[in-house]
Amino acid sequence: MLFAYYDIESDSGHMSKASCLSISGVLVSDESDKPIEKFTLYSRPRKSRPIEVDAMLVNGLDLDFLSKQDTYGVMLKKLVDILTKWKNKGAIFVGYNNLNYDSQLINHSLFVNLRWPYLLSGGSGQFDLLPVVRSAQVFAPNAIKYELNEKNLPIFKLASICKANNIPIKAHDSLGDCLGTYATGKLLANKAPEVFKASLLLREKKAVGPRLKGSIVCWMEAWRQARIYCGLSLGEGVYPGWFLMYDLRKDPEEILSILKDTDALRKALDSSPKFLRVCKSNRAPLLMDKKYALLDKTYKELGMKELERRKKIIEKNKDEILSRIKAIQQERLDEKEEHDQSKLEPEQMIYSLNTSMDERKIMDAFNLADTIQEKKKLFNMFKRDEIKTLAEMVIYEEHNEEEFIKILSKRDYTRIKKRIANFILSTDGDEKVFTNIPNQFARLDTLRVQAENDEDNKKMKKLEKLDKYLLNMQSDYERYI
Numbered sequence: 001m002l003f004a005y006y007d008i009e010s011d012s013g014h015m016s017k018a019s020c021l022s023i024s025g026v027l028v029s030d031e032s033d034k035p036i037e038k039f040t041l042y043s044r045p046r047k048s049r050p051i052e053v054d055a056m057l058v059n060g061l062d063l064d065f066l067s068k069q070d071t072y073g074v075m076l077k078k079l080v081d082i083l084t085k086w087k088n089k090g091a092i093f094v095g096y097n098n099l100n101y102d103s104q105l106i107n108h109s110l111f112v113n114l115r116w117p118y119l120l121s122g123g124s125g126q127f128d129l130l131p132v133v134r135s136a137q138v139f140a141p142n143a144i145k146y147e148l149n150e151k152n153l154p155i156f157k158l159a160s161i162c163k164a165n166n167i168p169i170k171a172h173d174s175l176g177d178c179l180g181t182y183a184t185g186k187l188l189a190n191k192a193p194e195v196f197k198a199s200l201l202l203r204e205k206k207a208v209g210p211r212l213k214g215s216i217v218c219w220m221e222a223w224r225q226a227r228i229y230c231g232l233s234l235g236e237g238v239y240p241g242w243f244l245m246y247d248l249r250k251d252p253e254e255i256l257s258i259l260k261d262t263d264a265l266r267k268a269l270d271s272s273p274k275f276l277r278v279c280k281s282n283r284a285p286l287l288m289d290k291k292y293a294l295l296d297k298t299y300k301e302l303g304m305k306e307l308e309r310r311k312k313i314i315e316k317n318k319d320e321i322l323s324r325i326k327a328i329q330q331e332r333l334d335e336k337e338e339h340d341q342s343k344l345e346p347e348q349m350i351y352s353l354n355t356s357m358d359e360r361k362i363m364d365a366f367n368l369a370d371t372i373q374e375k376k377k378l379f380n381m382f383k384r385d386e387i388k389t390l391a392e393m394v395i396y397e398e399h400n401e402e403e404f405i406k407i408l409s410k411r412d413y414t415r416i417k418k419r420i421a422n423f424i425l426s427t428d429g430d431e432k433v434f435t436n437i438p439n440q441f442a443r444l445d446t447l448r449v450q451a452e453n454d455e456d457n458k459k460m461k462k463l464e465k466l467d468k469y470l471l472n473m474q475s476d477y478e479r480y481i
Contacts, residue, residue, distance in 0.1 A: 003091060017049065059172055077367070243278070
């Protein structure tokens with residue numbers, strides 16, 4: 001079995017706005033202790049996207065070094081070539097919190113560059129090692145070690161896990177974190193094999209439904225601390241692939257008694273602790289056997305016999321329970337959509353642009369075009385304004401002004417600069433699309449005071465460099481406001 005561990009260092013904590021400044025990958029086999037292949041790619045910051053100060057302090061990447069690296073488009077092309085090759089070899093992609101961040105960042109980066117965004121989907125699939133680490137803490141106690149915070153709760157950050165288990169790591173470095181994730185994966189496979197094996201089973205969305213059908217299962221959820229849940233699926237909710245899970249802590253008789261009272265049911269759904277949970281099939285859920293429920297105090301006190309009794313009641317009334325809950329969900333979804341009428345920018349339309357096969361072919365050719373003449377010809381083949389906007393941004397990022405106006409025009413160049421300026425220099429605090437420079441200056445002021453108070457000269461120098469970078473960017477765009 002092949003595993004492709006990967007990690008990204010970016011310039012923002014918001015995946016839809018971030019740029020991937022450094023990405024590393026390690027291809028390994030479960031039959032060998034040595035990596036088969038590894039890579040690290042760097043990209044210069046995008047001309048249209050301001051950096052986030054906190055992110056740059058964490059990743060430690062030097063702006064002078066990054067300025068000499070590939071453009072974003074060239075880096076993505078190299079990345080696609082490598083990951084496609086590994087995918088074709090049957091590699092399973094693994095990261096640490098990758099399903100919530102790294103994978104999504106890759107998707108968004110490819111999308112805004114007119115590439116197929118779901119590069120890591122399909123094939124042998126992918127899963128996230130962070131839920132495995134958290135699950136091991138509750139399903140395989142003492143299998144691995146954890147550092148504790150001031151509240152005596154386990155810390156699940158990768159650097160902390162590596163430190164507690166004597167795994168050497170260069171934290172907040174894409175290759176260092178990648179190798180640390182790989183070593184952590186090996187540790188879990190050896191010390192918590194049942195949990196690790198469970199993390200591999202549901203990498204494909206289509207496998208989740210059959211696994212849930214008619215079964216009591218256990219899973220882990222973590223908010224502040226990891227906790228065991230035990231229940232069964234009612235079926236899919238209003239979002240396809242999102243299975244509604246009934247937590248068997250809740251006596252189903254209580255729900256049946258108010259099932260026809262919509263207001264009471266709505267109140268019960270909102271009350272804490274919530275008896276209705278969600279299992280997302282696109283997140284490679286980690287499901288364990290029902291026997292693990294007895295590791296939790298509440299389920300143990302109820303006993304397996306009572307859990308089975310509650311399951312039978314749910315199964316008997318499942319269709320009606322699901323129907324009434326979905327009706328409430330749909331009502332709330334309709335209300336949300338009615339109130340949220342804001343127009344999406346093209347960069348935000350990853351789930352709604354719905355490109356056709358013909359459009360995809362033009363996009364692919366556009367990315368492969370070697371000459372300015374080819375790019376101009378292909379750009380003129382795009383019909384929809386949203387795709388044209390994304391294509392214009394790609395041309396802007398990948399070419400200097402002289403080259404740009406050979407593909408489009410000087411007027412187009414000015415228009416795009418104005419569009420970017422309106423986003424990044426806005427004083428209303430809106431950061432829905434791009435990072436906002438005034439907000440970053442405010443953050444810099446706060447951090448500068450802290451560094452001065454701490455007499456942290458090293459940090460002060462970093463802040464001065466980031467400040468200068470943002471000032472230069474502001475200067476470049478402010479005349480377009």
